[in-house]
Amino acid sequence: MQNNKHFDVVVVGTGNAALSAAVSASEKGAKVLMLEKGPEHKRGGNSFFTDGAIRFAYKDLDGIRRVVDHLSAEEASNIEMPEYDTGVFHEDLMKVTKGKSNPELADHLVSQSYETVLWMKEQGVKFVMNENQFFEKDGKKTFWGGLPVKTDNKGIGLVEALFKKAKEKGVEIWYESPAVKLEKADGKISAVHVNRKGDGETIVSTDSVILACGGFEANKKKRMEHLGDEWEDAVVRGSEYNTGDGITMALEAGAVRAGQYDGCHAHTTDYNAPRVGDYSKPGDIYKKSSYPLGLIVNTEGKRFVDEGADFRNYTYAKYGKETLKQPEHKAFQLYDSQVRPMLRVEYDLDEATVFKADTLEELALKMGVDKESFLKTIKDYNGAVQDGNYNPSIKDGKSTQGISPEKTNWALRFDKAPFYAYPVTCGITFTFGAIKVNDKAEVLDGSGHPVEGLYAAGEMVGELFYHNYPGGSGLMSGSVFGRTAGKSATECIEEKTLN
Incomplete structure (x- = not known):
């Protein structure tokens, strides 16, 4: 066992939250080490797989133009951008979490979101307009859903920009070197035990540890324990290394569980x-x-959710779970030719599985669903569609009546051939249950006091998301609490030095 390493701050993980923490800590001159469980070519955590959409309170189009480079006055004149201030962001967060988001954490996320995005830009992260968040008509791009901006080149661009900045700041990274245990002396975090590749167990002494290594979504046993047996079969949409190790280490060091352990972000x-x-x-x-x-229909040919309940930003994180409840954990997204040109880019990729047919009978056969049930579902739906003005850029109220579930917005008759069916299942993104943290990103014990020298960010923050989340707020949370953790850790070290 080696014990000859010391770092001011040790960050566990290499995703967006961890990188934000490492860069933030290094800004004050701290000597920082990052620990990555996987090999270098599998670094970046779940952030590597994200689409890069990030939610922040931009207020108006002028606020967007401070974030997105090269948005000319002419381009801006052809954009309709609904205002999105801290009040609306906070309202969205509370609405989808059914009012359960911890007020202290929610306020910190919302109030720091715009400032943090500008800070990310200073670190070299580039932002672009989100092509998936507007509908174009008569040359005007109308944005919707409070998510008009994404990172350039998706999550890859985000993490690579932050890795570059971390390297410039002298941050050291050990790959294939999982943290396995936290050590305390006199009630304070004093060291991290690391299974370092090539060196075996290594004890790294440190003043502060920032845990930013994800939830337990890639741990089949823990998924089944906390979410239910059906979650054994869920697809893991991101990193295979997010197995709850950080939560375990934190609990052993005196932290307490917090948040919705039977809840998660799960997309179709x-x-x-x-x-x-x-x-x-x-x-x-x-x-x-x-x-x-x-x-959306299941393998029995029946609808089971209100597809038009809200913009997808506010429903996709929970509809994956509904799909998992269906027979064979399977469903089909259906589109006819009047809406097919409006679908997002992922439907056009070679990786997309699709069945195409000129008749509903042929479509049912290709899908392998019960034909009679399927045809009745479509017939009943078409008969229930109400008149109204169809407008996918707003909640248009064009709905159905007399069927269950209703479709409360964007209800068009399904009758324009050819028809398309995309088979889907449930993919888990991240879990909501983690550890208790305050707005300084300090990890708290059972009495509500900080575990001195221990901080957390990203998916490790419990009590922020319940039931659902507004799209893009997970990435924003990682950045906000990561940056906060880095600042808090270095301030703590400075205080010790002064004392």
Whole structure:
């Protein structure tokens, strides 16, 4: 066992939250070490697989132009951008979490979001307009859903920019070197035990540890324990290394559990997607997010959710779970030719599984569903569609009546051939249950006091998301709490030095 290493701050993980923490800590001159469980070519955590959409309170189009480079005045004049201030962001967060988001954490996320995005830009992260968040009509791009910006080159661009900055700041990274235990002396974090590749168990002494190594979504046993037996079969949409190790270490060091342990972010994903994130095909390419424009049926040919309940930003994180409850954990997203040109880019990729047919009978046969039940579902739906003005850029109220579930927005008759069916299943993204943290990113014990020298960010923050989350707020949370953790850790070290 080696014990000859010391770092001011040790960050566990290499995703967006961990990188934000490491860069933030290094800004004050701290000597920082990052620990990555996987090999170098599988670094970046779940952030590597994200589409890069990030939610922040931008207020108006002028706020967007401070974030997105090269958005000319002419381009801006052809954009309709609804205002999105801290009040609306906070309202969205509370609405989808059913009011359960910890007020202190929610306020910190929302109030720091814009400032943090500008800080990310200073670190070299580039931002672009989100092509998936507007509908174009008569040359005008109308944005919707509070998510108009994404990182350039998706999650890959995000993490590579932050890795570059971390390297410039002198941050050291050990790959294939999982942290396995935290050590305390006089009630304070004093060291981290690391199974370092080539060196075996190594004890790294440190003043502060920032845990930013994800939830337990890639741990089949823990998924089944906390979420239910059916979650054994869920596709892991991101890193295979997010197995709850950080939560375990934190609890052993005196932290307490917090948040919704039976809750998670779960998206519909291609039925034939890889069982864990494929690093050779990064980016969020297997998801299927255009369902508000179409219909969803299970293998019995029956609808089971209101596809038009809200913009997909506010429903996709929970509809994956509904898909998992269906027979064979399988469903089909259906689109006819009047909406097919409006679908997101992932529907056009070679990786997308699709059945195409000129008749509904042929479509049912290709899908392998009960034909009579399927045809009745479509007939009943078409008969229930109400008149109204169809407008996918707003909640248009064009709905159905007399069927269950209703479709409360964007209800068009399903009758324009050819027809398309995309088989989907449930893909788990991250878990909501983690550890108790305050707005300084300090990890708290059972009495509500900080575990001195221990911080957490990203998926490790419990009590922020319940039941659902507004799209893009997970990435924002990682950045906000990562940056906060880095600042808090170095401030703590400075205080010790002064004392």
